Amino acid sequence: MGKGMWKQFLNKLPRKSSSSKPDPNSGSGLARSVSDTSNGPNGGTACAPRSSASSVKRMSSAVFPSSLVAGIEPLVSFKDVPNSEKVSLFISKVALCCVQFDFTDPNKDSTEKDLKRQVLLDLTEFVGSGVCTRFTESMIAASCKMFAINLFRVFPPSYRAGSGSSSGEAEEEEPMFDPSWPHLQLVYDFLLKFIGSQSLDAKLGKKYFDHSFILHLLDLFESEDPRERDCLKTILHKIYGKFMVHRPFIRKSVSNIFYRFVFETERHNGIAELLEVFGSVVSGFAMPLKEEHKIFLWRVLIPLHKPKGLGIYLQQLTYCVSQYVEKEPKLASSVILGLLRYWPVTNTQKEVMFLSEMEEILEATNMVEFQKCMVPLFKRIACCLNSSHFQVAERTLFMFNNDHIISLVAQNRQTLIPLLLPSLERNARDHWNQAVLNLTINVRKMLSEMDEELFSECEVQFKEEEERSTELEERRRLAWDRLESAAAYQPVTGKTAVLVGLS
Template sequence: MLKQLLSRFPRKSSKSDAVDSAGGNSGNNLITSGNGIQRTSSGTPLSSRSNSIKRMSSAVFPASVVAGIEPLLSFKDVPSPERQSLFISKLNLCCVVFDFNDPNKDTVEKDLKRQALIELVEFVASGSAKFTELAIAAICKMCAINLFRLFPPNCRSNSTGGEIDDEEPMFDPAWSHLQIVYDLLLRFVTSTSLDSKIAKKYVDHSFIMRLLDLFDSEDPRERDCLKTILHRIYGKFMVHRPFIRKAVSNIFYRFVFETERHNGIAELLEVFGSVICGFALPLKEEHKMFLWRALIPLHKAKSMGVYLQQLSYCVIQFIEKEPKLASTVIKGLLKYWPVTNSQKEVMFLSELEEVLEATNMVEFQNIMIPLFRRIGSCLNSSHFQVAERALFLWNNDNIVSFIAHNRQVILPLIYPALEKNIQNHWNQAVLNLTVNVKKMFSEMDEELVRVCQCKYEEEEAKQMAAAEKRRVMWKHLETVASVQPVAGNTAVLITPTATAIMC
């Protein structure tokens, strides 16, 4: 009776009976040997080839990863209806992560995974991939497992994101795999067959936030890939745009007001340079607040020189979109002006020139008084590069035109600085440039220069008189002190103690 019951259950087939039904013959086949992978002749039957590949994949990768169709098969070796299943199987296979700190560890497995990643990229690039919801989930999972990681503190430079140094960038040893994963993610995001309404469930806020965290990588190659991918995600998923802007703003806030350490500020600003170009007019209040609260405070950081070019581009884009913002930008520059850092002061003057080129006359007049007070201080800087850079502003025709139209206000503000340079500055190049600027003003309005000269001489005479008065006063005090020395028994007023007051 027991034998009759058992005979009703289907008998389990042995491993030797298993035959892979997918694909035809291949020129070069892989089998395992004691030391790794060997290639067999082209005449090997397909069943032997599939069985050997399955044995190898089950030994190299976990059994839970290799599901469905055998992932080590090539896409050309399976019929078209089964390629989508193979695509997902290869994605699951590539979820295995290896340790690349030891280059001699798991070399065969690493090569197999790299080959699988390359085949995935080629398959997506060919346009054969169909991004169903299952495929989207699989590709997002694989990218997340391979890319999203923490950067260990002991591998990060103490000065990265801080003061500018000459240290070489650190390169990730796993880049041979990471680069292909990034390429796959980029092709996935930019694919015309990707339905953003379905993909947004997987490329969600958490995915984007972890992607933004990777911008702190010390590997410049990784940051360059991230820059392109973030820009494509911003363009593809309109629903995520406000979140991306807010998340990047928070990165800037944390960098400026807390840590001043981040490796990807330049790349994030480069992405937002393109984003700002696409802002619709009139600008939303949210975008203006981003300029005032996020971009302008970036001038405060010591490492501003690392991302100055990208920051200036973003600021200029705002001014070109809405010229009224020019005075806001200049006020921000004056607020964060570096009074003790000559190198940054030269950078500020360079950016100021770009801003003034994009400024109209009305906005210039709104800000010219505090602006040229600061420029006057720069003209008298003992650091010759600061003074020289400030004087170079007069080489810009647009700025000279602004100054010429408003010389009645501007020249009295800076004339004392010009005279002090001519009389006292130690650098010959600064002296020559100052003489040229004064000559330019004389050609504009000789009468105004004469009036400013007279006023300057009067002020100098008053200051000399005040200085002489102070000198005489101090001399008198010294004489009185020497004639009436303090006696030995001079009474001294002592504040009564609390006990004496109580008595």
């Protein structure tokens, strides 16, 4: 059934008398008669009036295949037919919605678009009303076909940003809005109501909401319209909850999207939404965690810290990782070491993000796990304290306002204060930013009060190391001076070897 059949159907409906002056903006006779009668719930045209239902029904067999509509005119309202005919009317309405239109031109096929819009609203209202206690297999099959025809499509390649764009640049891009969204939203609303309905039997529905349907649905997360991705996020979550048999396949398919993003393209529009879905999935994992779920953490979530566009999905990623640590605290040290492996030593924006995530993970870390990773962790923190980028140094110093982190440091002060003090001393002496200087003095004072004797010993040791470093630097300078003098008075020719001692 195509657009021509729509027009044929509209032209066969009763029109106003010839004496009436036609309205050029009102479209076909059906649109005029409908708009004269009532309006839809959202400002659209309502269903055909009850008085014209009999004339409409007589011609349905000439326009629509009888196998689809079963003698029921699709524009009739559900309330105008007995319960025994509601299933047939549902299927005929769904079949009518399989016709597609061009939404880039708002003036093209406007009458047909309005009618399709009203039919979709009728279907959504019918599904949500619960009148049908159980969807038949024919209803499910017809609906899945309509969803596929209207939603599943291939997106054109995007050239909005180069492959080397930073996370900051990616966040500044204006979102792209699909001109067909008002229509797509109606289809998504119907799909969401349909899947969430108690009338949809999971055992029957899994045959049609199958692996192929799920893969095509996941492909739609590439949409540049954030409104569509938000709808897809909710629908995917509903499918995951409804069809338990498909859960392993969904997890595997989403993992493959993440793998491709991290290790190949670093380009995908729906990473944040997919991670948001998986945040709910992870929170529902049973204890103890299965090996499959731990592999997802090591091979997917931790490597997701690598791409440049981390800032777009950091919040959702941090939530997923934190859920793992809260569920199984033994994973904390491995997670922290994994983050250190991907630490962005040349990207200060990402470094600030890593510090924020590290603080959140440390809040859920117990003493046993902390001691497994505290030395490499605080070596990295010490480097961040001395960062010439004030935001990195400032964010690192703010971590010492966290009571749990201070408690961990205090109980391991014999190991950690010697790692931190040299960086604090250098900051207090040399850092250019006044805010960093003030914070450094406060943290230094706090560590001093934590253990004055240990702090004094570390200060003495630091001064001795500074003196040794100064002495070594001076010896190195003198050695170079002797080398330059020797070269000036006795130029090296050929392959003559010159031995310069450092003593």
